[in-house]
Amino acid sequence: MSEFFDLRRRNLLEDYFWTLQQANDQEPKERAAAIKLQSFYRASNVRERWHAVHFAGLFIQRVARGMLGRLRAKAQMIKRVQEMNMNYFNHCAATIQKVFRGYWSRQYTHCMLCYSRKKFLSNVQTVGQKTNNWLQSYENEKQAEHQKKMEEDRKTTFNKLASQLHHLVSTQKIPGVYNPPYSEALPTAFNIPIEQHLRLQSTARMPASLRRPNLNRSITSTVRPLNHTEKGTTDAAKIRGGPPQPVAKRVPLVSRTANAGRMQAIQGPFRTKDQIDVSNAKAYDQNRSVQASSYYQVVQDTKRIEGRLSKITRLAPDEFVAKRKITYEKMKPTVSAESRYLDRPVEFRQDYTELPKIKDKPPFFTAVPGGKMLADYDDEKYILGALPV
Incomplete structure (x- = not known):
């Protein structure tokens, strides 16, 4: 038993130690x-105090800013009301x-x-x-003048056109x-x-070179009625169609300064030898025949026919111009005109001798020599398209 207690005591001491x-x-x-727990606890306390101070500062700032904003808004509102009142008062004062x-x-x-003011x-x-009345009358006058001028221009244009429509006049057999x-x-x-209108305007007008001398004679021209369509029924037409009237005599060009009171004809002016040669050359060119086989009067007949045609066709104040082929303007050079190889060869060719020659080309012979006819030759000796053998 004592050993048990001793063992228990020994175990207890061992456990204790x-x-x-x-x-x-x-x-x-x-x-x-423990130190870590203390640091955490102290840190949490510090954070709580810092958050409390921070939120308190934010709250104070928010309250202060709100108060300042409200004060500023109130001041602006008071200023705006004062400006509105001042504007209203100014408007009322101006009125x-x-x-x-x-x-x-x-x-x-x-x-x-x-x-006196009312009188003024x-x-x-x-x-x-x-x-205003004068300006209105002036405007009416100018408009009337303009209208009259336009009417005269229309009449002039109409008469000019009517002078070119002589072929629409009625004849004795066919009405126009x-x-x-x-x-x-x-x-x-x-x-x-x-x-x-057509009868009055469609009168022949010849050039001055073909007209007769204008004599100082009074010609009473009567207007032909519409049913009188025969040509040459008026006095003016009869006088134009008659023989030429004699020209009035002029004072002879004689000298009144000769001795013994003699009246001698004025001599000259005389042409130089060069002028005479030029006129002779022109006369030779104008009077020679067109071709050797033609008759002698072919040039005079041609001139006579041309004069008749000129009289017939020149019925209007404007010259008769026959229709011709329209000549188009030459194309202008393009942006590539600087290039030599894009130009036409004929533009930089100096002479037709530079054209390439065709080798081994047979000569060209006419069927009949010049001035001859094919019927003058015998078919047995001559062949069409070749020279005689």
């Missing part, structure tokens, strides 16, 4: 853990000044001048009305376009039948 040893061994870890400005002076100072205004109105036989009313222009 072992536990004490374990506690000593774990003391650094426990101390570090009052506009209504009552000069009231006292008009009421007590210038009351005696109202009649009435005079101004009268002068303005006269000016503007003189239909079954029409009740003839077409008119400027209150005159168009047929009469």
Whole structure:
């Protein structure tokens, strides 16, 4: 029994010392853990205090900013209301000044001048009305002149056109376009039948070189009626178609300064030898025949026919111009004109001798020599297209 208690005592001491040893061994870890817990706790306390201070500062700032903003907004509102009131008062003052400005002076100072002012205004109105009337009359006059000028231009254009439509005049057998036989009313222009316009305007006008001398004689020309379509029925036409009238005699070109009162003819002016040679050369070129086989009077006959054609075709004041082929303008050089190889060869060729020659080309012979006819030769000796053998 005593041994049991001794064993128990010994075990208890061993456990105590072992536990004490374990506690000593774990003391650094426990101390570090305690320090760590203390640091965490202190840090949490610091953070809580910092957050409290921070949120308190934010709250103070928010309250201060809100108060300052409200104060500024209130000040701006007061300023805006004051400006609105001032603008309204200024407008009211301007309206009052506009209504009552000069009231006292008009009421007590210038009351005696109202009649003179009314008279002046009435005079101004009268002068303005006269000016307007004059301007209106001037405008009407100018418009009438312009209308008259346009009417004259239209008549001139119409007469010019009518002078070129002589082929539309009625003949003795065939009525014209503007003189239909079954029409009740003839077409008119400027209150005159168009047929009469054509008869008045379609008169032959020859050039000055072909006209007879203009003598101072009075020719009474009567207008032909519409039903009188025969050519040469008027006196003027008969005089034009008759023989040429003799020209009035002129004073002879004689000298009145000769001795003994003699009247000698004025000599000269004389042409030089060069002028005579030139005129002879021109006469030779003009009078020689066209070809050897033609008759001698072919040049004179040609001139005579050309003169007749000129008289027939020249019925209007303008010269008769036959239709010709339209000549188009030469194409302008393009952007590639600097290049030599894009130009046409004929533009930089100097002479036709530079053209390439065709080798081994047979000569070209005519069928009949010049001035001869094919019927003059015998078929047995001559072949068409070749020279005689």
